[in-house]
Amino acid sequence: MKYSTSFIAGAAVLCSAQTAFAQTEIEFWHAFTGRLGExxxxxxxxxxxxxxxYTVVASHKGNYSETLNAGIAAFRAGEQxxxxxVFEVGTATMMGxxxxxxxxxxxxxxxGAEFDQSKYIGSVKGYYTSADGNMLSLPFNSSTPVLxxxxxxxxxxxxxxxxxxxxxxxxGATLDQLKEAGVDCPMTTAWQSWIQLENMSAYHxxxxxxxxNGFGGTDTELVFxxxxxxxxxxxxxxxxxxxxxxxxxxRNEGGANFRSGECALFTESSAGYAGIxxxxxxxxxxxxxxxxxxxxxxxxxxIIGGASLWVMEGQxxxxxxxxxxxxxxxxxxxIQAKWHQDTGYLxxxxxxxxxxxxxxxxxxxxxxxxxxxxxTANEPTNNSKGLRLGSFDQIRGIIDEELEAVWAxxxxxxxxxxxxxxxxxxxLRRFESSQR
Amino acid sequence: xxxxxxxKGIWLPIxxxxxxxxxxxxxxxxxxxxxxxxxLFIPDPFGLSMQWVGLGNFEYLFSDxxxxxxxxxxAVFSILVTVVSMGVALYLALLADRLIKGAxxxxxxxxxxxxxxxxxxGVLWLFMFNTRVxxxxxxLGLLGYDWNHVLNEGEAMGLVVVASAxxxxxxxxxxxxxxxQAIPKSVxxxxxxxxxxxxxxxxxxxxxxxxxxxxxxxxxxIIYAFFETFGVIHTITSGGPQQATTILVYKVFSDGFVGQxxxxxxAQSVVLLFLVSILTVVQFKFIERRVHY
Numbered sequence: 001m002k003y004s005t006s007f008i009a010g011a012a013v014l015c016s017a018q019t020a021f022a023q024t025e026i027e028f029w030h031a032f033t034g035r036l037g038e039x040x041x042x043x044x045x046x047x048x049x050x051x052x053x054y055t056v057v058a059s060h061k062g063n064y065s066e067t068l069n070a071g072i073a074a075f076r077a078g079e080q081x082x083x084x085x086v087f088e089v090g091t092a093t094m095m096g097x098x099x100x101x102x103x104x105x106x107x108x109x110x111x112g113a114e115f116d117q118s119k120y121i122g123s124v125k126g127y128y129t130s131a132d133g134n135m136l137s138l139p140f141n142s143s144t145p146v147l148x149x150x151x152x153x154x155x156x157x158x159x160x161x162x163x164x165x166x167x168x169x170x171x172g173a174t175l176d177q178l179k180e181a182g183v184d185c186p187m188t189t190a191w192q193s194w195i196q197l198e199n200m201s202a203y204h205x206x207x208x209x210x211x212x213n214g215f216g217g218t219d220t221e222l223v224f225x226x227x228x229x230x231x232x233x234x235x236x237x238x239x240x241x242x243x244x245x246x247x248x249x250x251r252n253e254g255g256a257n258f259r260s261g262e263c264a265l266f267t268e269s270s271a272g273y274a275g276i277x278x279x280x281x282x283x284x285x286x287x288x289x290x291x292x293x294x295x296x297x298x299x300x301x302x303i304i305g306g307a308s309l310w311v312m313e314g315q316x317x318x319x320x321x322x323x324x325x326x327x328x329x330x331x332x333x334x335i336q337a338k339w340h341q342d343t344g345y346l347x348x349x350x351x352x353x354x355x356x357x358x359x360x361x362x363x364x365x366x367x368x369x370x371x372x373x374x375x376t377a378n379e380p381t382n383n384s385k386g387l388r389l390g391s392f393d394q395i396r397g398i399i400d401e402e403l404e405a406v407w408a409x410x411x412x413x414x415x416x417x418x419x420x421x422x423x424x425x426x427x428l429r430r431f432e433s434s435q436r
Numbered sequence: 437x438x439x440x441x442x443x444k445g446i447w448l449p450i451x452x453x454x455x456x457x458x459x460x461x462x463x464x465x466x467x468x469x470x471x472x473x474x475x476l477f478i479p480d481p482f483g484l485s486m487q488w489v490g491l492g493n494f495e496y497l498f499s500d501x502x503x504x505x506x507x508x509x510x511a512v513f514s515i516l517v518t519v520v521s522m523g524v525a526l527y528l529a530l531l532a533d534r535l536i537k538g539a540x541x542x543x544x545x546x547x548x549x550x551x552x553x554x555x556x557x558g559v560l561w562l563f564m565f566n567t568r569v570x571x572x573x574x575x576l577g578l579l580g581y582d583w584n585h586v587l588n589e590g591e592a593m594g595l596v597v598v599a600s601a602x603x604x605x606x607x608x609x610x611x612x613x614x615x616x617q618a619i620p621k622s623v624x625x626x627x628x629x630x631x632x633x634x635x636x637x638x639x640x641x642x643x644x645x646x647x648x649x650x651x652x653x654x655x656x657x658i659i660y661a662f663f664e665t666f667g668v669i670h671t672i673t674s675g676g677p678q679q680a681t682t683i684l685v686y687k688v689f690s691d692g693f694v695g696q697x698x699x700x701x702x703a704q705s706v707v708l709l710f711l712v713s714i715l716t717v718v719q720f721k722f723i724e725r726r727v728h729y
Contacts, residue, residue, distance in 0.1 A: 075483075093481055096480065248568070393694050401678045404677040404678050407587055430697060436487060
């Protein structure tokens with residue numbers, strides 16, 4: 001970047017006729033629509049305008065599952081894109097596809113691009129690194145669960161809106177008060193498996209699966225039916241029975257209930273910020289996800305959800321150079337800080353977080369740094385680095401089914417989690433044999 | 437007395453049916469064959485490797501109590517969808533058949549829902565019955581009924597059945613109405629003169645004469661309930677709560693396209709293939725005997 005931008009822009013106009021031939025074009029398939037889709041398009045345009053050698057063509061391929069399927073189908077036909085967005089639960093599938101994906105650290109190395117892996121936030125990149133600590137994909141949008149609080153509702157129920165909600169014990173007492181005050185929906189949740197089981201396990205530093213949550217090999221087994229998780233699900237089950245915890249659905253259906261001012265407490269991704277800020281007609285707060293003080297003195301870190309960018313095999317060296325340039329562009333502090341502030345997703349580099357703080361964003365939007373602090377407070381352990389399980393989308397489906405049995409009062413927490421573990425393990429064994 | 441046209445050579449008839457055979461082979465036998473072949477492997481999603489497991493996928497499926505339970509769910513769902521959509525359609529057709537004024541407008545309005553795509557129909561019904569903001573669930577709440585299809589299995593099944601049957605009623609209505617209008621008026625009038633009341637006429641004359649239509653609709657509706665309702669289920673319940681609305685076809689989709697487990701998905705398709713063949717044979721062998729053409 002030796003030249004000024006105006007010079008480059010001028011040169012680009014002058015040379016556009018010639019450079020049209022010389023430019024390397026790369027394809028980037030993503031799963032974003034609406035506001036997020038516009039922001040991705042903006043990133044791509046900024047990149048394309050910032051240099052003359054490469055052009056990124058971004059295409060929307062449906063939701064996360066559909067994008068992954070489009071990528072798989074394209075690979076089978078030999079028409080794969082250069083960059084494919086894959087959600088976090090597809091990580092093990094992508095990792096297993098040796099010969100279909102080219103690890104990001106290799107792409108960077110081969111392209112001779114500058115790539116300092118230590119710049120990336122440990123608990124964000126950790127989900128996507130190999131056992132020896134190399135980044136296999138580039139985290140793109142990452143978020144982590146937090147507790148959203150409707151301050152007005154607490155006040156109306158005669159509760160101090162600044163009351164300590166850092167532990168589930170305190171949350172339980174507050175739910176009692178809310179119920180007594182006649183609140184119909186004291187608490188609801190989004191993404192129950194992700195928040196109430198996966199993150200709950202990491203946050204209390206208990207394993208979700210053996211072999212370091214699957215990082216150590218595909219012969220991993222689920223173990224989320226241990227006393228800690230059973231106690232948590234059991235407590236939620238009791239609250240559901242007493243009408244203090246309202247189940248709204250498997251995805252983020254509960255968001256509508258919270259945003260309309262119907263529910264007082266809501267556990268949801270930190271990325272819910274934009275929607276809540278836009279729609280909520282009440283004072284709200286972001287608090288750290290609660291933990292059980294009877295289980296731990298202080299919580300570990302939470303884990304992420306979201307998607308990362310995978311580079312596909314079978315492209316030319318020129319194209320990989322373009323990919324490397326684009327991924328580096330996405331990781332730059334300016335682009336990352338903007339993305340973090342626009343969307344509520346976590347920054348992927350420490351620098352971007354610091355820049356956001358220096359910009360005064362956290363002061364203007366109190367609570368937006370809670371997720372970052374919660375993620376980075378502690379060095380991740382083997383239980384809190386993330387999850388790497390095959391067929392994980394289906395396992396989540398099984399967990400959803402079993403948890404629904406608890407909320408409906410058909411099963412107790414132990415029986416439901418035992419059954420989820422048994423059914424999930426059968427899927428893990430199938431995935432293991434598909435990877436041989 | 438043979439009245440058929442016969443060909444002398446063998447080549448001309450073969451040539452004439454060839455296009456049909458080619459289309460069937462390319463679009464039906466080849467994919468079906470692929471499904472059977474794939475059901476014998478556990479492939480990696482990207483097609484990089486395949487593990488031969490023989491009948492392992494089938495063993496895995498049938499040892500899974502949740503898969504076996506899915507047969508019962510599918511049977512309950514298909515029977516309910518068929519009975520509801522055909523019953524209501526027949527009732528409406530009987531009424532429309534007796535209309536003198538405004539029959540055209542009435543018919544047109546009844547046919548509209550057929551143009552609504554299943555997934556959209558699902559969304560419409562979901563809005564009405566949304567546990568928090570739905571109009572219907574709100575009125576039910578006023579009556580003191582707490583509607584919650586998100587956790588209540590019976591309500592979830594009821595909702596997907598109604599949403600699936602709704603668009604289908606129009607289709608069935610069209611056929612029933614055409615069937616009713618093809619019944620000679622003189623027969624019915626003669627019965628009426630003999631003193632047979634509406635219900636007796638319906639039971640002894642109309643319904644038997646309508647049986648070819650009813651039989652055709654029965655076959656078509658069961659196939660519909662089996663294969664085409666998946667959009668409705670996907671938008672309304674995603675197969676839940678627990679596994680209350682996971683029908684076989686929905687499981688093929690979720691295992692194959694969400695779970696990337698192509699071996700199991702292929703095996704399930706093969707099972708469905710058999711199931712539908714058996715069902716069709718049963719329908720033609722046992723039910724068709726009672727049909728008067």
